Amino acid sequence: MNINPSKIFDVYQDRNRLYTINLTPKQSFFQERLIKKGSKEFREWDPRRSKLAAAILKGCHNIFIRKNDIVLYLGASHGYTPSFVSDIIGENGYIFALDLAPRTTRDLVFLCEKRKNIIPIMADANQPNLYLDKVCQADIIYQDVAQRNQAEIFLKNINLFLKPGGYALLAVKARSIDIKKKPKVIFNEVRTFLEKHTKVIDFKTLEPYQKDHAFIIIKNV
Amino acid sequence: MNMKHLFTNILGTFVFENNQLKDQILFKDLKDYLDKEKFEQKLTKKYKKVFEPKDKDLEFILAFFKDKKYFKQFYQKNLLLTKQQIKQSVQDDNLIIQTISSIKELDRLANVLIKRLREWSELYLPEFSKSIQDQEKFIELIQKKNRKQILKELKLTEETTMGKALTKTDIDEILALAKQAASTYQLRRKQEIYLEKIMKKFCPNILELCGSTIGAKLIEAAGSLKRLATFPSSTVQLLGAEKALFRHIKTGAKSPKHGYIKEHLLVQNAKEKGKAARALADKISLAARLDFFKGEFKAKQMRKELEKKIKQ
Ligand SMILES: C[S@@+](CC[C@H](N)C(=O)[O-])C[C@H]1O[C@@H](n2cnc3c(N)ncnc32)[C@H](O)[C@@H]1O
Numbered sequence: 434m435n436i437n438p439s440k441i442f443d444v445y446q447d448r449n450r451l452y453t454i455n456l457t458p459k460q461s462f463f464q465e466r467l468i469k470k471g472s473k474e475f476r477e478w479d480p481r482r483s484k485l486a487a488a489i490l491k492g493c494h495n496i497f498i499r500k501n502d503i504v505l506y507l508g509a510s511h512g513y514t515p516s517f518v519s520d521i522i523g524e525n526g527y528i529f530a531l532d533l534a535p536r537t538t539r540d541l542v543f544l545c546e547k548r549k550n551i552i553p554i555m556a557d558a559n560q561p562n563l564y565l566d567k568v569c570q571a572d573i574i575y576q577d578v579a580q581r582n583q584a585e586i587f588l589k590n591i592n593l594f595l596k597p598g599g600y601a602l603l604a605v606k607a608r609s610i611d612i613k614k615k616p617k618v619i620f621n622e623v624r625t626f627l628e629k630h631t632k633v634i635d636f637k638t639l640e641p642y643q644k645d646h647a648f649i650i651i652k653n654v
Numbered sequence: 655m656n657m658k659h660l661f662t663n664i665l666g667t668f669v670f671e672n673n674q675l676k677d678q679i680l681f682k683d684l685k686d687y688l689d690k691e692k693f694e695q696k697l698t699k700k701y702k703k704v705f706e707p708k709d710k711d712l713e714f715i716l717a718f719f720k721d722k723k724y725f726k727q728f729y730q731k732n733l734l735l736t737k738q739q740i741k742q743s744v745q746d747d748n749l750i751i752q753t754i755s756s757i758k759e760l761d762r763l764a765n766v767l768i769k770r771l772r773e774w775s776e777l778y779l780p781e782f783s784k785s786i787q788d789q790e791k792f793i794e795l796i797q798k799k800n801r802k803q804i805l806k807e808l809k810l811t812e813e814t815t816m817g818k819a820l821t822k823t824d825i826d827e828i829l830a831l832a833k834q835a836a837s838t839y840q841l842r843r844k845q846e847i848y849l850e851k852i853m854k855k856f857c858p859n860i861l862e863l864c865g866s867t868i869g870a871k872l873i874e875a876a877g878s879l880k881r882l883a884t885f886p887s888s889t890v891q892l893l894g895a896e897k898a899l900f901r902h903i904k905t906g907a908k909s910p911k912h913g914y915i916k917e918h919l920l921v922q923n924a925k926e927k928g929k930a931a932r933a934l935a936d937k938i939s940l941a942a943r944l945d946f947f948k949g950e951f952k953a954k955q956m957r958k959e960l961e962k963k964i965k966q
Contacts, residue, residue, distance in 0.1 A: 503720055527725050529732075535743035542736055545729075552729045553736040555743075565712075566663035567732055569719035594716065612903050 434468065436475055441489055441496055443521045444478075451478040451486050453520035457547055463513055476520065480642040483514040484577060484604040487642035493635055497600035497650065498573050504528045505571040505594050507558040507586070508578035510537045512544040512551065518575065519548050526550055529568045533557050559586050561593050570596050577604040581611075584623045588630055595653045600634075603627075607645040616645040627651060660697060660704040661715050664731045665724060667693045669701055673714050677701070684734050746856035747879040753849045754870035760842040767835040768793065775828050779817045781808050793836045797829055859941035862953035863934075863960075864918060871914045872938065883939075883946035890942075891915060891935035920964055930964040 439446035444453060452468070452475035459474070461467050466477040480487040489496065498504065502522045509515050509530035518528055530545070531554040532538045538555045545551045556564040558578050571594050576587050587603050595601055605623050607616035620638065627633050627649065635650040659670045664687050666680035677700070679693045686693065698704055707715050719728075772783045775796060782804050786792040799807075805815060812819065820828075849870055853861040857879060860869040875893040876882035882890070892899055894913025902909040912931040915921055915938070924930030937956045944952060 525722075527728070529728075535740050538736060539740050542733065542740065545733060549729060552725075552732045554732055555736050555739045565716075567728075567735075568716075569721075569724070569728070570713070570716040571720075593712075596717065596720075612900070 434470070436468070436470060439489070440494060442499055443523075444489060444496075445475060449490065451480065451489060452476060453478060453517050456520050456524060456550070460547060462516060462544055462547070463511075476517070478517050483517065484639055484643055484646055484648060485514050485517070485575070485602070487639040487646075488602075488604075488637055488648040490642065491637040491639060491648070493637055493648065493650065495635075495650075496602065498522065498575075501525045502572040503569065504573045504575060505568060505590065506530045507574070507576040507590060508532060509541055509553075510534075510577075511540040514575075514577070515541075515551055516544060516548065519551050522550065524550055527552060529554055529571070531556055531558060531564065558590065561589055565593070568594065570594055572596055572599050574599070574601040576602070577606075579606045579609040581609060583610065584626050588627070591631065591651070591653060597653060599653045601631075601651050601653065603649045603651070604639075605647040605649060607647070616647075620647040623647075624649060657711075658701050658704045659707040659711055659715070660694060660701075661707055661712075662690050662694055663719065664735065665719070665727050667697055668715075669697055669704060670707070670711070670715060670718075673711075675718070681731070684731055684738070687731065687735075745878075746852055747873055749852055750849065750856065750870050751874045751878075753845055753852070754867070754874050757842055757845050757849065757867075757870075760838055760845070764789075764835060764838045764842065767831065767838060771796075771828070771831050771835055774831065777818060778820050778825065778828065779804055779815070781810055781815060781817070790836075790839055793832050793839070797832050797836070857942070857945035858951050859944045859949075859953040859956075860938065862951075863937055863941045863957055864915075868914050868917055872942075875914065879942065879946050883942040885939065885942075887932070887935040887939040890938050891931055920960060924964045926964075933960055933963050 434447060436445045436447045436452055439451065444451055455467060455474040455476045461476065465479065468475045478486045480490050485496065498518060498521050500523045503526065504518055504522060506515050506518065506528050509532045512530065515528055515530045522528065528551045530541060530551050532541060533556065535555065538553060541553050545553045554564055554567050558576070559580065574590055574595050576583065576590065578586060580586060583605065587601065591601050605620060607619040610619050624633060624636060631651040632654050633649060634652050637648045639646040639648055656671055658676065661668050661670065666678055667690060668675060669677040677697060679697065681687045768789050771793070776783050779801065782796070783792065785808060786795065801819065805811060846866065850861065850866045853866050853869060857869065864872065872890065872893050873879055873882055876885060891912050892910060895910035898910035901907045911928060915931055915934050918934060920934060921927055921930045937960055941953055941956065944950065
């Protein structure tokens with residue numbers, strides 16, 4: 434085992450495997466592998482379960498998430514990817530982790546009770562006015578919501594919550610936008626749409642880790 | 655001109671002037687937040703003209719709260735609020751969905767158990783298993799009767815049967831499985847009665863129109879009564895056929911015409927099944943809306959209309 438810093442801040446790598454340093458030593462919430470090395474404990478981050486991990490392995494040179502950042506995370510689900518973001522930002526960063534579904538949010542709450550830098554919010558990402566009073570401005574917005582109008586939701590949240598000069602990361606799921614169209618066509622449409630309003634700085638498709646998904650990073654200018 | 659802005663969040667209610675905090679009332683607990691109007695009125699009275707922040711002012715305020723000293727409170731209040739929202743989200747349709755899912759699982763479980771029970775018992779009394787088609791009857795009788803009785807009733811002897819006379823220890827194990835299968839059927843029946851009871855209270859129109867099983871499956875497939883009530887009837891018609899529909903879109907396989915509603919007797923007995931399914935889906939949509947908005951009970955009437963419309 435030869436785990437070394439990757440080109441991404443606070444993410445580690447051993448060939449095709451990614452790791453973060455566990456903020457809650459000895460505890461794993463998703464049956465992920467824990468590897469003790471010296472005083473550090475690494476958590477394995479599976480690119481088949483996390484689009485962010487897939488994006489890193491597909492060559493995103495920078496995910497712009499740094500220690501102590503405030504992250505607005507839309508579509509947190511059970512909290513798999515949020516838990517790794519939680520490792521990256523460390524105990525002085527915070528994630529506002531939002532999801533719409535009571536069932537998944539229930540799992541998320543259990544995670545938040547163990548990881549005090551994740552703040553759970555149950556709300557609809559399409560209606561930012563309804564959670565405007567539960568969050569603050571963010572350094573980073575991360576969105577993975579599997580909705581037909583996901584690009585529009587993304588922009589709305591950027592306009593309201595992303596700090597000037599901040600970065601936003603979007604996981605695009607082609608199938609929830611239109612199952613009849615070719616994913617490539619949809620990715621281009623989303624990209625063109627976003628380029629009209631912001632500055633797209635990275636674009637990757639996520640095969641073979643995630644089928645029919647793409648990852649887009651924008652900068653708030 | 656100095657505009658004052660009033661902004662309330664989960665932490666408290668605040669007045670800003672010229673991008674500076676002028677006044678605040680911090681919420682002690684979540685209750686204060688849920689009663690926020692009371693506190694807002696206090697500050698509004700004190701400052702007379704206060705405005706709702708927009709655009710740049712709002713951006714400033716949201717950035718203002720991006721401050722280390724607020725995060726503990728953000729965490730605690732949001733955690734508690736989320737817990738309460740989750741609790742409040744539990745409705746009768748969650749119970750209906752759990753029950754119908756459980757019934758479907760018990761069906762599968764009962765099938766597995768009975769298949770094994772028959773295989774196993776056929777080493778011992780194969781002619782008996784073959785002589786009774788009805789599953790529950792078989793389970794009941796194999797527990798009740800002994801080998802001698804059964805052979806006699808089937809006009810068999812120890813010489814003519816293919817079954818081996820097993821020891822008591824061997825037979826006891828078969829009977830223990832029979833007992834388990836019987837209780838699985840019992841539990842399923844109990845849940846069916848319960849399902850009908852909660853549906854009568856929560857969605858009487860759907861219950862009357864579809865019966866508990868199909869009605870509950872539709873709610874389950876939609877995800878909630880609310881969603882079922884918002885679906886157009888063309889979607890209702892296809893609920894339960896999602897897999898086939900997806901295959902159709904992806905590979906061009908034959909498109910499904912209907913889902914669960916084809917299990918309905920009115921559709922099964924109809925001459926023109928397509929027409930019957932459409933008419934039924936229309937009425938189900940209506941019934942779901944009535945139930946969701948706690949409207950009148952009209953399903954008896956709707957059912958009559960349907961029966962007239964669908965000539966059998
Ligand atoms: C693919 S999952 C997210 C997985 C998660 N990002 C991870 O990597 O661990 C999509 C989530 O988005 C949520 N979702 C869908 N629409 C939403 C909306 N309008 N607002 C908030 N959450 C939404 C769903 O409930 C679901 O949990």
